[in-house]
Amino acid sequence: MAWASKLLFIFFLSIFTIDPISSYKQHPLDPLSPEELNLTQTIVKDSFPSSNNTTLTFHYVGLDEPDKPVLLSWLSKPTNKPPPRALAITRFNKQTHEFIIDLANRSIISNHVYAGYGYPTLGIDEQTEAMQLPLKYDPFIGSIRKRGLNLSAIVCSSFTVGWFGRARNRRVVKLQCFHMNDTVNLYLLPIEGIQIIVDLEEMKIVEYNDSFKVPVPNSEGTDYRLSKQKPPFGPRINRAAIMQPDGPGFHIDGHTIRWMNWVFHLSFDARVGPMISLASIYDSEKHKYRSVLYRGHISELFGPYQDPTEEYYFNTFFDCGEFGFGLSAASLVPLADCPNNAVFMDGYYAGQNGIPVKVSNVFCIFERHAGDIMWRHTEFDIPDVSITEARPEVSLVVRMVATIGNYDHILDWEFKPSGSINIQVGLSGILEVKAATYTHSDQIKEDVYGTLLAENTIGLYHDHFLTYRLDVDIDGVDNSFIKHNLITKTVTDNSTARKSYWTVVSETAKTESEAKIRLGLKPAELVIVNPNKKTRPGNSYGYRLMPGPEAHSLLLEDDYPQIRGAFTKYNVWVTPYNKSEKWAGGRYVDQSHGQDTLAVWSLRNREIDNKDIVLWYVIGIHHVPCQEDFPVMPTLSSGFELRPTNFFERSAVLKVIPPKPVIWPNYNASP
Amino acid sequence: MAWASKLLFIFFLSIFTIDPISSYKQHPLDPLSPEELNLTQTIVKDSFPSSNNTTLTFHYVGLDEPDKPVLLSWLSKPTNKPPPRALAITRFNKQTHEFIIDLANRSIISNHVYAGYGYPTLGIDEQTEAMQLPLKYDPFIGSIRKRGLNLSAIVCSSFTVGWFGRARNRRVVKLQCFHMNDTVNLYLLPIEGIQIIVDLEEMKIVEYNDSFKVPVPNSEGTDYRLSKQKPPFGPRINRAAIMQPDGPGFHIDGHTIRWMNWVFHLSFDARVGPMISLASIYDSEKHKYRSVLYRGHISELFGPYQDPTEEYYFNTFFDCGEFGFGLSAASLVPLADCPNNAVFMDGYYAGQNGIPVKVSNVFCIFERHAGDIMWRHTEFDIPDVSITEARPEVSLVVRMVATIGNYDHILDWEFKPSGSINIQVGLSGILEVKAATYTHSDQIKEDVYGTLLAENTIGLYHDHFLTYRLDVDIDGVDNSFIKHNLITKTVTDNSTARKSYWTVVSETAKTESEAKIRLGLKPAELVIVNPNKKTRPGNSYGYRLMPGPEAHSLLLEDDYPQIRGAFTKYNVWVTPYNKSEKWAGGRYVDQSHGQDTLAVWSLRNREIDNKDIVLWYVIGIHHVPCQEDFPVMPTLSSGFELRPTNFFERSAVLKVIPPKPVIWPNYNASP
Secondary structure, eight states: OHHHHHHHHHHHHHHTOOOSSSGGGSOTTSOOOHHHHHHHHHHHHHTSOGGGGGGOEEEEEEEOOOOHHHHHHHHHSTTSOOOOOEEEEEEETTEEEEEEEETTTTEEEEEEEEOSSOBOOOOHHHHHHHHHGGGGOHHHHHHHHHTTOOGGGEEEEEEOOOOSSSOOSSOEEEEEEEEOSSOSOGGGSBOTTEEEEEETTTTEEEEEEEOOOOOOOOOTTOOOOGGGOOSSOOOBOOOOEEEOTTOOSEEEETTEEEETTEEEEEEEETTTEEEEEEEEEEETTTTEEEEEEEEEEEEEEEEEBOOOSTTTTTOEEEIIIIIOTTTTBOOOOBTTTBOTTOEEEEEEEEOTTSOEEEEEEEEEEEEEOOSOEEEEEEEOSSTTOOEEEEEEOOEEEEEEEEEETTEEEEEEEEEOTTSOEEEEEEEEEOOOEEEOSOSSGGGOOSOOSEEEEETTEEEEOEEEEEEEEEEEOTTSSEEEEEEEEEEEEEOOSOSSSOSEEEEEEEEEOOBGGGGOBOTTSSOEEEEEEEEEEEOTTSOEEEEEEEOOSOOOOOSOTTSHHHHHTGGGSOSEEEEEOOTTOOOTTOSSOBTOOSSSSHHHHGGGOOBOTTEEEEEEEEEEEEEOOOGGGSSSEEEEEEEEEEEESSSSSSOTTTTOBOOOOOOOOOOOSOO | OHHHHHHHHHHHHHHTOOOSSSGGGSOTTSOOOHHHHHHHHHHHHHTSOGGGGGGOEEEEEEEOOOOHHHHHHHHHSTTSOOOOOEEEEEEETTEEEEEEEETTTTEEEEEEEEOSSOBOOOOHHHHHHHHHGGGGOHHHHHHHHHTTOOGGGEEEEEEOOOOSSSOOSSOEEEEEEEEOSSOSOGGGSBOTTEEEEEETTTTEEEEEEEOOOOOOOOOTTOOOOGGGOOSSOOOBOOOOEEEOTTOOSEEEETTEEEETTEEEEEEEETTTEEEEEEEEEEETTTTEEEEEEEEEEEEEEEEEBOOOSTTTTTOEEEIIIIIOTTTTBOOOOBTTTBOTTOEEEEEEEEOTTSOEEEEEEEEEEEEEOOSOEEEEEEEOSSTTOOEEEEEEOOEEEEEEEEEETTEEEEEEEEEOTTSOEEEEEEEEEOOOEEEOSOSSGGGOOSOOSEEEEETTEEEEOEEEEEEEEEEEOTTSSEEEEEEEEEEEEEOOSOSSSOSEEEEEEEEEOOBGGGGOBOTTSSOEEEEEEEEEEEOTTSOEEEEEEEOOSOOOOOSOTTSHHHHHTGGGSOSEEEEEOOTTOOOTTOSSOBTOOSSSSHHHHGGGOOBOTTEEEEEEEEEEEEEOOOGGGSSSEEEEEEEEEEEESSSSSSOTTTTOBOOOOOOOOOOOSOO
16 A cells, blocks of 8 residues: 555655654654653753752653554655654642654654543652652551561562552552572562552652561562572573574564565553554455554553452552563563574653653564474375475574562564464463461461462462454455354255254444454454455455454453453454554553553444454453472463455465575584 | 383383393383385285285284273383283275284283274275276276367375265275366366266276266376476575574484483384373472373374265265374475475384384474563562573474375474473365366355355365374373463442452363363363362362464264264363273274264263363364465464463473574574
């Protein structure tokens, strides 16, 4: 389509962008540069009376994503001035301000005060400050002494409080403290019974309660650092490296990545981390790039824990909106988080004071050579000839890791030359546990809401619901969502020896309600099509959603956390594009009342047939902890695939050129 | 457990096995060597009157798998004479004979004539011979002439006829012929309307019928050979190779493979291909190998097509039992089917005359370095320290490809140091299509039971049900199957701010009926445990079944193909170990009546609690063909995982020793 080809032109323009402020030279979807972040901070700061600027905090600074029609028209005529760049969400005098700023003209386009329920993403600095408060708080010091613990080994961590039917009119967090005592694995050493609530804007402890005493679990064997391990060691991994004599097959220009038949834009966002935009694939028959995904990113992660007791009931987190996946991004470790052939990119977000913070190696990009087979066939049936044709699979992976406290979320976007996009999530890190007096499960006579992982240590039941927003543009903006239902037909007329078979009965979802799907209930192929464009045999261009294992929320619909996370009732949703509908849990999720969620938007039951539609997919994992998850859990993965289905006239990889073998001289095996 | 450690001793014995006949030096699960196959052939042949030996055909020759108690006791006292080795299934004078042969004594232990329904696996030679018959058959030659086709471009392929309520008392196949005409992709060029039935034992055409005429589709663009491709070519794959300065991390001794903390036995079987036996993992805390999987292999592949018409209704194949996965194994292509660091093994099966046939490179074994993360954590919460620990994932893959006519089935067994076993299946190759007069879907007003993929070419709807037999031995022989059901609890007493949560309500399957599970209907964790052994905190040693996407058969239960494939009604089955229950579709599947299937066995509803149990898992894929599957389909994968769950006291990979980086001098980039 038009913009895809124009796009390349833009990409070329953007390669040598040097002055990030003269944004008309930038790609309009590029993340804000450090200079732009600084400029935004200055402009916002100057808009307030300098006297009490002290109370000004920045909670989100990033791209004010242009409305899609605006962006598409700009891409088709890039000579115009691009749309304004910056969105800043700040707190000032206990009010939430939304600024939209034209950086080119250094002017504020709008400054809107948000008065509804819910608060913006927590700042890192305020949480760090809050986590220090107990250490100077006499009642807490008393509680620690009472327990015979060592104050210098105490580390506290901040948790959002959620909403349970009673509005608190202040931004608060709960603190959970841990006794680290010769380990760095704090999360496995909770100090039970102490309840601390901190008002972040007063920056003081406003509630404190030490109810009872359960011993802190033994820290033995909890440390995960290599340097702290004692024999017997685990198995050794032999050295291995990917050698690519011709270098990698991809090229990165600014934020645009080209690889084999793919081109897409990759940007970093403080709230959700990686955003994939304008992903298009080159069709060698049509001699052009064809659009697949206008914009794709994780939208929200709902993580409800299943311990209803006073100490843990509130653990129902919305990691993207409350803590920020980008703010929580880890610097990736070469050779461990990413293979030796990976290329790394840095990211920048605005600190709580608005000043840019750099995250080195926030993304890695690498070609995966996993030893899989792209396609193959051996022909046995033709007499006197032997034919085997096979092609090795290769894919391009974009990775980021978001570490929210104890959990590490590995976010992979994998592109394949066949046209498939795999979206994978890996969970690692450390379980949330609670301390208990139990040392053996035989002692347990009641529901403890978790698994006894070790002495005095219960790994709590919980869920991970990762909701992806996928603004698909299957070779054009207007698409439809089709359920190809597989229906059993009964043969009654003896016209054949068969008594039954299944066939496809297709159903186009006309409105949002027809596209809410809980997987596993009835067999169907779910396809996003462009109803306006057909292949030569007359099939609508399409991409199929290939789900992974299914899980949906098991909470009651009227339970408060579920009201806020109602978008986890189904696995699949489809909505018409709407600039304001990006965050499945709402823009202001901290203490939200669930009025601004995907589930609420879609109650309008808008038309989605042959419209610019957005596909939402919920990866769900019910997590019953097991001892192998202790002290650090081996990666648990899930995901889904977008697979071309009558998008191409035929296989896009039939004519792929296989690589020549790599030959290298002997090398020193022990450097 | 005992045998695991003894095992190692045996493995050492078996390393230098030279004389394959003196089988006491062999591992009793080793596949029959060429010498053993020859010896079996001689012994069987000599048992029949030499006069009419011409009618003697071999349909299966392989290991007569010792009954498990016998094998385990032998492994614990390997000095005794091992059990007899050979099972031969032959046809002689239209009778099916089952021989059990003691190769050491060159004696026949039993020769049993099977008189029930169903026939043994088809021979390759007889099919090849049958496929030639039409070319010398006048009516067929006339039919070809009538269609104006070129006889020299005709290739016929053989298809099993199934059973549809009427017993045929002869071994027959149907032939489908194709017009290859300047391509090797015969399957896309069917000649419709000709029905040919060949009696394999008379070796003649016994039914012939040319009903109507539909043009053979255009062959343009169907050839998949690189040498035949014309521009525009697809994208180029950059060269890449895995370099392992220390060599691979695994060791192969005979049929025993040791890698990191794993040891297992790999053998080749003519019927099902790869068989994994005695898989044990070393527990560095307990300082011993612990059993996980006594024996695992694919048991049957049921592939019903969904076109009920006279020409296609019978396409309801049982690939393992009818055609043999081992007999259909492809020689793997280095650098395409397997990466450069792969090691290959050969396999041998008995041809129809009983003489051994070698399949070179039937297996490949390689370490997968896919760039994944084994585990990681970044610690942000501890003031003034920065901690990131991450380990790169590595796994060991065992691969075989079975090509049954048009389809290529990629069978992967993947072992991870964490204790996980991933069983993956990849589907590639060529679709089964039928020719039609349609050139555009607008012309289609009726159900054509498939997708119009190209002019005159309909890709037929079908299913793939791959049923795996997994004789699990979770640290011992006696195991139980537990459903940890996730149940929503409602809070009514205001004891907490939550209104609901879910918890685990465990249910041990006492009998077979309680273990039949259709996935997706209710949330549960499915775990095989050893109820007799517990971890320190008191959890039963276990391995969890982690299913992939779910699909089950949609055919009516009383439909003939479904009666034969009734084991595809559920995804999970558990049965008590029984030597005779290996083949989910029955031992004699060709024209079977479904009396000897997993579904029938389990009707006895035997006890499975704390017994030696076998887990059966059905990987299901409903396949609605799309144009991308044409002319060769990009690999479509599915699978499942066996994951340790309270099997270890803690993560088995916490103390894994990460590899040192690989450093090599500059090398010539263009050899």
